[in-house]
Amino acid sequence: MTALLDATDTQMATLAGLVASLEAAESTLSSMTAARDGLLAIAGRLAIDIAKQGDHPDKGDHSIRTIAAEIAAVQHVSDRTVERRMMSAGMLVDLFPSVWAAQGAGRISAAHSRVIVDAGAHLVSESDRAAYAAVVLRLAEAESPIRLRALARRVAQRLAPSTMTARHRTARAQRRIWITDGEDGMAALHAHVPAALIHGMFDRLSQMAHALRTENLRAQRDAAREGREFITDDRTVDEIRADLLVDLVLTGAPAGHDTEDGLLGEIDARIEVTVPVTTLMDVGGGADDAPGDGPVPGSEGRDGSTTGRAPAAELDGVVPIDAATARILAGAASGWDRVLTHPIDGRVLAVDRYRPSRRLRRHLRARDQRCRFPGCGVTARKCDLDHNHAASSGGETCESNLASFCRRHHVLKHHSPWHVAQGPGGVLEWTSPTGRTYIDAPPVPNTVTFTSSDGVRAPF
Incomplete structure (x- = not known):
C-alpha cells in the first residue's frame, strides 16, 4: 500500500469532509436538474395546448419549435438541443413521475433517470410503467448508472407487452450508417445494426490487432538477435483496430495488414451470450x-x-x-x-x-x-x-x-x-x-426462478 500512506490525520479528516460535501452537492444538482426537467415539461405541454386551440395540423410541432427557440435564445444554446431536452423531460415527468420525484429528492441522479426512461420507454400501460419504476428505483439507489442499465432492461423485458423478437424486428428496420465530422481532418463512422454483429465485429478486430502486435514484437526480437535492421510498428491497439476496419471496408479483406500465412483472415469473432434454457427451449x-x-x-x-x-x-x-x-x-x-x-x-x-x-x-x-x-x-x-x-x-x-x-x-x-x-x-x-x-453483491443472473401455484416461493 503506497497511496495516502503519508497523509496526516488532518488531511484524512479534510478528505472525509470533501467526500461528504460532494455527496450533498451531487444530491442538490440532481434536485435542480429535476426542477429544470419539470419546467421543460411544462413548456412542452404549453406548446401542445396552444396548438390544440388552433387545431393545427402539425399537432404542435411548430409551436414546440417556436417555444424551444425562445428558451434556447435566452440560454445561448441550439433550439434543437432545447427541443430534445423538452422531449426527454416530458417522458420523465409524464411517464415516470415516481422516478422524477426520486431525482428531485436527490435519491438518484439525472444519469440514473435517463437509464430508467430509456430502458422502459417501450412500456405502454401506466400500470406497467409504475410497476417497473417501483422495482428499478430500489436498484438505482444502490447501483451506478452503468450497472443499472442491464438490470433495468431485464425488468422492462419482463413487463413488456411485446416480445424481444418483435421489438428487434422493428428495430432492425432502423439500421443505418452515418457520419459525424470532427476536428483536425477527422470524422466518426457510426453503425446502428444488431448488437451481436457489432460485438462480433469489435472482437474480431481486437483479435487481429493483438495478433499483429504479437507478431511485430516477435519479428523485432528476431531482428535484434540476428543483428538486422527492423522498422518497429508503434501503433497502439486502438490505432490498429481502426486501420483494420478501414482496410476491411475498403478492400473487402485485411489485405494491407494480413500476414504471409493469412493469419488474420482465419480469425473468427468471439462473443459471450447469456441465455436462460427456457429461452432456448419452446417454453x-x-x-x-x-x-x-x-x-x-x-x-x-x-x-x-x-x-x-x-x-x-x-x-x-x-x-x-x-x-x-x-x-x-x-x-x-x-x-x-x-x-x-x-x-x-x-x-x-x-x-x-x-x-x-x-x-x-x-x-x-x-x-x-x-x-x-x-x-x-x-x-x-x-x-x-x-x-x-x-x-x-x-x-x-x-x-x-x-x-x-x-x-x-x-x-x-x-x-x-x-x-x-x-x-x-x-x-x-x-x-x-x-x-x-x-x-x-454479485449481479442478478440472467435466469428464471419459479414459485408455487399459489404464488408463494417453494420452501427449499
Whole structure:
C-alpha cells in the first residue's frame, strides 16, 4: 500500500469532509436538474395546448419549435438541443413521475433517470410503467448508472407487452450508417445494426490487432538477435483496430495488414451470450413465431417482477438480443458454458462444460459478470481474478476468496488504503480510506426462478 500512506490525520479528516460535501452537492444538482426537467415539461405541454386551440395540423410541432427557440435564445444554446431536452423531460415527468420525484429528492441522479426512461420507454400501460419504476428505483439507489442499465432492461423485458423478437424486428428496420465530422481532418463512422454483429465485429478486430502486435514484437526480437535492421510498428491497439476496419471496408479483406500465412483472415469473432434454457427451449410459445420469448408459467424475476416472461438473451450480461438470434448462436457454437442457477433464488450454483477447463475461473466469471468494485461496469472476461485475502499470507484459491477486478481497481486495491473482505454468497464489503463502507453483491443472473401455484416461493 503506497497511496495516502503519508497523509496526516488532518488531511484524512479534510478528505472525509470533501467526500461528504460532494455527496450533498451531487444530491442538490440532481434536485435542480429535476426542477429544470419539470419546467421543460411544462413548456412542452404549453406548446401542445396552444396548438390544440388552433387545431393545427402539425399537432404542435411548430409551436414546440417556436417555444424551444425562445428558451434556447435566452440560454445561448441550439433550439434543437432545447427541443430534445423538452422531449426527454416530458417522458420523465409524464411517464415516470415516481422516478422524477426520486431525482428531485436527490435519491438518484439525472444519469440514473435517463437509464430508467430509456430502458422502459417501450412500456405502454401506466400500470406497467409504475410497476417497473417501483422495482428499478430500489436498484438505482444502490447501483451506478452503468450497472443499472442491464438490470433495468431485464425488468422492462419482463413487463413488456411485446416480445424481444418483435421489438428487434422493428428495430432492425432502423439500421443505418452515418457520419459525424470532427476536428483536425477527422470524422466518426457510426453503425446502428444488431448488437451481436457489432460485438462480433469489435472482437474480431481486437483479435487481429493483438495478433499483429504479437507478431511485430516477435519479428523485432528476431531482428535484434540476428543483428538486422527492423522498422518497429508503434501503433497502439486502438490505432490498429481502426486501420483494420478501414482496410476491411475498403478492400473487402485485411489485405494491407494480413500476414504471409493469412493469419488474420482465419480469425473468427468471439462473443459471450447469456441465455436462460427456457429461452432456448419452446417454453411459453412467444409471439411472432418466437418460441422461448413468451411467458413462462410460475416464474418470476430476481428483480421482483412477476409477469413470468422469459428473459431475453444478453451479450456480455448487458445488451439484450432476441431469442431467435440466441438460438442460432447457441446452435452454431463449438462449445458453451452451462451456468446452473438455483430455481428459487436464482444464485449461481456451478458452471460446467462437456470438456471442463479452468472450472473455477469460469464459475467466478459467471458469478461476478463484471468488476466487483462499486460502480464499475467492466465485464468479467476483461478483469483479473484477485485473492481478497492474499495467497502469500494464507488465502485460499477458492470461490469464497476470489473476485473479478478490472486492472484499474485491482491496482487500487493493492496500492491504496482501500480494503475489501468477502462474505457469504460472494458479497464484497469495501472500506474506503475515510472509513466508509460500500457493499457490492454479485449481479442478478440472467435466469428464471419459479414459485408455487399459489404464488408463494417453494420452501427449499
